[in-house]
Amino acid sequence: MEVGVRVFVSFVTFLFFLILIISGNVTADINKGIVSAWTFDDGTPKDSTGVSNGTVNGGVEFIAGKFGKAASFNGKDGFISVPHKKAYDVLANGLTVSAWINVRNGKDHSAIAFKGTKIGWGANYLFRICTTSNTGMTWGVCIAGTEGWFATNNVIQPNQWFFVCLTADGKQAIAHVASEKDGKVNIPQSGEGNPKPIVAPYLTFPDRPIEIGVGRAYGGTVGDDRYLDGIVDDLIIWDRALTEDEIAELAKGKRPNVGLAVDVQNKLASTWGNIKTK
Incomplete structure (x- = not known):
């Protein structure tokens, strides 16, 4: 027995x-491949990976969000600036940028996040995710001499949570959107193409920060900046294009262990140690 x-x-x-x-x-x-992550859970723009903490400028508050706290931008002068770090150079080969957003008043080319000198009108940024209206968005990545932009209509609604995700795998860029209500990922149609063919290397703009909540130089005019009136939560950047299955998990509310890959051996060792002490 x-x-x-x-x-x-x-x-x-x-x-x-x-x-x-x-x-x-x-x-x-x-x-796998997380480069930076700003969850805002502690009420600050700290990068959970430790790579590059953000700085609050103007009207930004930290309020209840999709998960814990989120960054709320006043649509007038509020934004978060994140200094460039060498770790971002790898994004020239491929990337994913994702976030949960809740837009109060969608303005033309107000950015959820972008990195570059101008929000458009040429190859002036590494990536951009922007509103164009209460329901529309515009996206893009750039290579030397080419702005790989594309717009999508009727993809979000004001005062509701949506998951937005831009991937670029070195060959093409794809925009993904999902409503909090059903968590179903949609690759919306675009007259410019979604997927949008755009072959790496992508421009990284090492002299420019990542900016959250503002789109610079609307129409190419320096000083005409478009500020986001809305909320951003869990802004995360990867150094690769996520798979459809991975994006689907995020859209259903799954959160990564921000910047820390799961170490299965350590988990097993810890679990076995607990068993032996009982």
Whole structure:
């Protein structure tokens, strides 16, 4: 009988560890390649990876968001500036930028996030995710001499949470949108193409910060900046294009272990240590 019990316990333990390994690998997918992440959960623009903390400028408050706290921009002068770091150079080969947004009043070319000198009108940025109205958005990545922009209509609604995600895999850029209500990811149609062919290397603009909540130089006019009137939560940047399955998980509300890949061996060692001490 004692031998049978030991065999049973060993089998159950094996299954337990197998489940941990499988679940750990699934979680690791959306953690792979995170470069920076601003969750705003602690009421600051701190980068959870430690790469580059942001600085608040103008009218920005930290309020209840999709998860914990989020950054709320007043639409007049509020934005967050994030200094360029060498870690961002890898984005020349591919990237993903995602965020949860709740737009109060969508303005033309007010940015959720962008990095560059101007919000458009030429190859003036690395990436951009912007509103164009209460329901429309414009996206893009740039290479030398070419602005890979495209617009999508009727993809968001004011005062509601939406998941937005821009990927660029070195060959093309794709915009993804999902409503909090159903979590279903949509790749909206665009007259300019979505997917939008745009072949790396992408421009990285090492002398320019990542800016959250403002689009610079509307129409190419320096000083004509468009400020976001809305809320941004969980802005995350990866150094690769996420897969459709990974994007679907994020759209359903799954959050990565911000910047920290799951170490399955450490998890197993910790779990086994707990078992042995009982």
